[in-house]
Amino acid sequence: MTEPRRVQLPAPDDFEGWRDAARGLVKAGVLPEAVVWQVPGGVLDLFGEDLPTPPAPSFAVPRAFVDMARSAICHSDPERFALLYAMLWKLRSNRHAMEDRADPLLDRLQRLAKEVRRDAHKMHAFVRFREVEGQGGSRFVAFFEPDHHIVRNEAGFFVRRFANMRWSILTPELSIHWDGKTLSEGPGATRADAPAGDPLEAVWKTYYANIFNPARLKVGAMLKEMPKKYWRNMPETSLVQPLIAGARSRELEMIDRSMAKQGLENALGAERRLEPGSNVRATWEALLTEARGCTRCDLYKCGTQTVFGEGALDAAILFVGEQPGDQEDLAGRPFVGPAGQLFDAALEKAGIDRSTTYVTNAVKHFKFVQRGKKRIHSKPDAGEIEACRWWQESERALIKPAVTVALGATAARSLTGKTLTISRAREAPVTLRDGSECWITVHPSFLLRIPEEERRREERALFVRDLERIKARAAELAT
Ligand code: URA
Numbered sequence: 001m002t003e004p005r006r007v008q009l010p011a012p013d014d015f016e017g018w019r020d021a022a023r024g025l026v027k028a029g030v031l032p033e034a035v036v037w038q039v040p041g042g043v044l045d046l047f048g049e050d051l052p053t054p055p056a057p058s059f060a061v062p063r064a065f066v067d068m069a070r071s072a073i074c075h076s077d078p079e080r081f082a083l084l085y086a087m088l089w090k091l092r093s094n095r096h097a098m099e100d101r102a103d104p105l106l107d108r109l110q111r112l113a114k115e116v117r118r119d120a121h122k123m124h125a126f127v128r129f130r131e132v133e134g135q136g137g138s139r140f141v142a143f144f145e146p147d148h149h150i151v152r153n154e155a156g157f158f159v160r161r162f163a164n165m166r167w168s169i170l171t172p173e174l175s176i177h178w179d180g181k182t183l184s185e186g187p188g189a190t191r192a193d194a195p196a197g198d199p200l201e202a203v204w205k206t207y208y209a210n211i212f213n214p215a216r217l218k219v220g221a222m223l224k225e226m227p228k229k230y231w232r233n234m235p236e237t238s239l240v241q242p243l244i245a246g247a248r249s250r251e252l253e254m255i256d257r258s259m260a261k262q263g264l265e266n267a268l269g270a271e272r273r274l275e276p277g278s279n280v281r282a283t284w285e286a287l288l289t290e291a292r293g294c295t296r297c298d299l300y301k302c303g304t305q306t307v308f309g310e311g312a313l314d315a316a317i318l319f320v321g322e323q324p325g326d327q328e329d330l331a332g333r334p335f336v337g338p339a340g341q342l343f344d345a346a347l348e349k350a351g352i353d354r355s356t357t358y359v360t361n362a363v364k365h366f367k368f369v370q371r372g373k374k375r376i377h378s379k380p381d382a383g384e385i386e387a388c389r390w391w392q393e394s395e396r397a398l399i400k401p402a403v404t405v406a407l408g409a410t411a412a413r414s415l416t417g418k419t420l421t422i423s424r425a426r427e428a429p430v431t432l433r434d435g436s437e438c439w440i441t442v443h444p445s446f447l448l449r450i451p452e453e454e455r456r457r458e459e460r461a462l463f464v465r466d467l468e469r470i471k472a473r474a475a476e477l478a479t
Pocket of ligand 1: 321322323324325328333334335336337339340361445
């Protein structure tokens, strides 16, 4: 029996080191069971010689694997490197292995990645600083005990957020320090090494209010960095809503008030589930305002207005269409024209109350070519879909639906990043980058265009069947 190959990684969160070694091993044809992975302080390895570092040739793996691996590598499970290598080995012979939802290995790795992401969110939310006077002025120090090896990866979050302060975060594994210019690392620490006493809620709040720059407010970015369920745990986040509201009213003063009011009322018309003044609603309104000024691609020059999503902000089901049509562009609301009417009828047949859902589009402006008096729909291209993905992701980050539904190929592309064949993709859900579930079905406009009556009837029935499945799945996930 040949001896196992030993790979010594310098740090427990070393994704690049793992990736380079794994590429070399795959290239050399080394089977997963023949590799022992080791990190400092990890499981003692009794076999084998050090692996000579082979040149790392390029080996194309799906983006979804890389994203998952970057997170999973930070898990405290000692088997993570071996599991990832086994998955990489699978991908070598099956490029679609990441889509096999029945694969227990993939399931386990996705769970590891999810646990790491949750740990990172907790760190963003629960780190609490205390002020310490020292040489060179005051410094803010916090102790935090993560479950996984996330600290190095998450340092950037705190640098961006508290760039103007000098701070240290102490953890049992390592400590990180920011002096306002550079980030450095030190040894691990205990809770006793951090100052005791109340966290600096008042100081923190004042600081946060002072550094808050409404002109640079990007609600979508804030949402992604700081999930809303943790907001209430941070002293400064009680300021977020008034600050957003203040920024928004200042911004509204600068734009045509009547247009803004009209659009806002349209959009709020269908939003009836959350209390006025709730954080989610204030944040959604701020997103809407931000979206109105969007110039991420040239389509803002095309339509009459931004057609943002609308609906229940606590929706379990969030539908994503392609782009507003002629009537939607004029009304400022999604799915109100012919495709919207067919959509409404199918929802009713499937027993879904549209007012409990949230409906939006992958692209928020109407793209068309003018033919005489008519404005003829023109498909958004890949660049436009990509530019607009920001809004769809911000809406989903805020609403956190149990199930997202892609209506047609443009929505599927915006959500999954892939070009999918609907007939195949509609049979099983896919997992999105944020770990949530997405179902794919046809676009209602497709059903409007089928000329033969019998086929039209069959396809409409299939669409209703998809909606019924989605309804059942959303109910299942809610229990
Ligand atoms: N088609 C879409 O994709 N969205 C709409 O809002 C209307 C038609």
